[in-house]
Amino acid sequence: MVTKRYHVASVAPTTQTPTDQSVTTTTTQHATIPFRKQLKDEARKRKADTASRRRKEDNPKLNRWELTVGIEIHAQLNTARKLFSGAASTINDEPNTHVAHFDLAMPGSQPIFRKATLLPAIRAALALNCKIQRRSKFDRKHYFHWDQPAGYQITQYYEPFAKEGHITLYAHDGIAEEDGEQITIGIKQIQMEQDTAKTLSQPGDIHLLDYNRVGLPLIEIITLPQIHHPATAAALVRKVQVILNAVDACVLGMESGGLRADVNVSVRRRDGDVGDHEYGGVKGLGQRTEIKNLSSFKSVKDAIVAERDRQIDVLESGGLIEGETRGWTIGSTETRRLRGKEGEVDYRYMPDPDLGAVIIGDDLIDYLSQNLGVLPEQEVQALVGEFGLTFKDAASVVSLNDGGRYEYLRSVIDDFLLLSPDDDLKRVGKLCGNWVLHEMGGLTHPGADEDNPLGMANDGNCIIPHNQLAKLVYLLDIRKITGKSAKRILSELFVSGLAGNQRSTEDLVDEAGLWFSPLSNAEYEGLARSVIDLKVVEEILAGKEGKINFLVGKMMRKDGDGRVDPQKATAILRQIIDEFRKL
Template sequence: MMANLIWNILCTRCMRVIVNQKRHFVSEAKNIRALHEEKWLPVIGLEVHAQINSKTKLFSSALNKFMAPPNSLVSEFDASMPGTLPVLNKECVRAAVLTSLALNCKINPRSTFDRKHYFYADMPHGYQITQHWNPIAVDGKVTFPTQQGQQSLHIERVQLEQDSGKSLHDNEDNVSLIDLNRAGVGLMEIVTSPGLSNAEDACAFVNELHLMLVTLGTCEGKMSEGQLRVDVNISLHKPGEPFGTRAEVKNINGMRILHQVIEHEIMRQTDLLDHGLVVEQETRGYDDVNRTTYSMRDKEMKTDYRFMPEPNLPPLQLYDDLTIHNAGVDGINIDDIRREIPLLPAQLRKILGDKYKLNQKEIEFLLDREMVDYFIQVSELLPNTPPTQVYHWLKIKVVALLADNGLMMSQWPISAKDFAELMSLKENNEINDSTAYEALTVAVKEKTTTPVHVIENMGWKMISDITMISSLCCDVIVAMETENPAVFEKYNVNNVKSNKKIVAKVVGRVFKASQGKMHTAIIKKTVQGLLNEKYKTNA
């Protein structure tokens, strides 16, 4: 016993030492980081490549589709067959204009296409068609929420360009396999100014941009599928001095990874500069396993790309309300597209907070899961229902069923009207909570019916007729007395507390006998009334 006591004391003391050491190291790390931040100021700029949500590719009629069999969506132009020419996809142009307007950019009425020469095995042409000299839009601004409040970031340019194919490296057989399905898919490259200083704000900006693109419908934003990729440029400099040499980390496809990349790269460059070494201007990759960046190649200078005008594409001419009469049949009116801009995340936050009284956490939950429009539609159909109740139904029931069925919110098969009708049944006590969820589950799986139809067809509506409820309660009480004549001997009209277990047993039996079609609160009230009347002498 004494040995155990001594052992426990020693273990406790050891744990205290470990905890204190851990606190010391964490404190030291924070202090070191604070000293670095005083000495070196990070400067961060982003290049976001957003895959355009279009049916076909940017310059060919090949379909734009994820997870198709390798090399099954490749046109002659995508494969760089001799004699093939690019044909600009009007749908991609409209998407770029809509996105640029939402980013508060100035649209260039006349933009041009250029060739950016570099050789990759997954780019058959040996060059990428982009908009280097005259992009479709410039000089925008995005305001986004951060932990410190609202922040704005300048958008330098938005340009249309081709995506490359994919190289799949088989290290075991020492071969590389090429899939050209993605080659030629339309991209919007959104380039920011170097106006960020930490990983948190960079992630907050990308998150806001992601929400905007999804809201606009110009990009589905599935980072895991490569639909939104980020290149991050990071440099350090001392206060009051010019910006330092930047390093670029390419093809980041996740928020968590973006945060890790920036944190690591700031510490890596800080360590180099603190030891009097030089930061090389280079392109780096990221090793997610070891959480470190690694050198890929020296950063090419712009002259290395040998930019030249694309000879097979004329300048892209856009119009407005004043000049559209000069356009042909396929003319694109910037003002028409401006009128199509939906409510953006910043506006939606205000509406959800002011009109529907949701808090910030609830608002971001709906925005992140693309549920805002659905929430508003259901809430408008249920004016007497608190919006927070609609929110909780979405958070608990809909999110669970989306996950169970592998669906995105855009694939949710239940209309707002049908969902509101289901909620009305629950509010009117015509069904209970478990019935509502079961009906939703069936309707989501079948996709051809509604929750209310499921309830009606299955006969799941609650019994609300008091005579029927009272009759069933009487039958159960009589049955219990027959089984055990002494079951209610201890029932005391004046002692509600002591009656709880007895009443609960009866309620459980009645609920089971009704197949769950009676509300337990109504059953309990009825049972108490019947027992009080029958055993009123038990006082």
């Protein structure tokens, strides 16, 4: 940390207005929780949740109370400049090096709406099935905190640019089992707004502020309170992140600080004695609390569970739930009170007098709609329907490496089909998918990037060239090399790629002398006789034909080089067993 470039909260920082030449779009990630690790953690968590759901009938509290959740997702738009100033839109450079006068509310400075920020915002709204409003306006949301120099935040409270959207989640997205195969969650609105400064709290009640983040362009996605299970809430945030990345609206996700979630949590009795509150047009809800700034998918789920259980305990002990804002710390088991919940009156919303209305033409909406590209769900369906992957594997492929794993897989399949043009597409897709997702996913090396060991870019470029992996899988498929040899060559391709010395699959096979040499009949017979077990033979002769597979397995393990063909091994074993029939 370069502390000399931060400023204590009570001291006004210096400013720097960048020139056009200094403004660049940054996608550098400072990882907190790698997305690949989050996927693995979520998979393990889902397994644990299955056991937990089976014990639900033993927890009468969850049978008596219904959870309701609404989510507000704040995502940083992929733009070169901030929302109302010419400062660079970055969160990863040295603190307080991209700050314009307006970002600090210097007297006399005025907001200038950067029209380019509207393009990724509209792409995001279209991808989330929203209606784009031809006319929208900016409002001031007043509150006083050191992270907001002006004393107000510019947002779109009354007239947002997008409304009435929805997102459909499927079982393969990781929704709760109780939600069935799919569930659709409504999106009330999406609004543009500016971000606040980044606060880094230090010992001794010292708070350092980085004003690079002030004024960054955000969209706030507000869902309807239609979620009733923590796993589904986490799945929604995850899928929104994947969708925003796919349409190039927001390229920094939760794992790198570009996306944060606030969750509104309430509970009500299932026996008809419902609450008297209304949110987003949904009536009969309990008093809600808001948990702010959740920065991982796991945090979303864990915080909701903790707050749900806290509210149930309070209500069952005769207490009342207060409308308040609460916080969550990773690894904690309880939410904590931050402050009383502000309402519309507290924020004193008013139209911003310095900014005019934003008028969006039909031609712009039509153009962005036609050039939106393929959405993640369409990619998943294509991988399942056309290429034979399971929904689970397809969803993982689409989610990894900002879509790069999907692009890489498609290239590997194309290259394989050049080698075997008449092959079945689903068979090839399933075969290549296994290597791209599972075999490559297990590669590690001390010299590799922990977050992205394969060096996979979002366009599908990788340190293992896709044509070399396709060649490797093809050679294995036509039995020119064994499975054991193929894994060894994959590792060699990985290591040479890390060193910047890309090698060809065939050269590596040649050098290692790994070309497949099939066993002779005599070798098969010798191997078969070495695994014969008289007790197993007696069971086979007695009619337990399945036992022959046990002996085939022993032959394959004893060979060790992967040269045993199961069908030929079975035939040889049957010949030998027939000898026992004649005795």
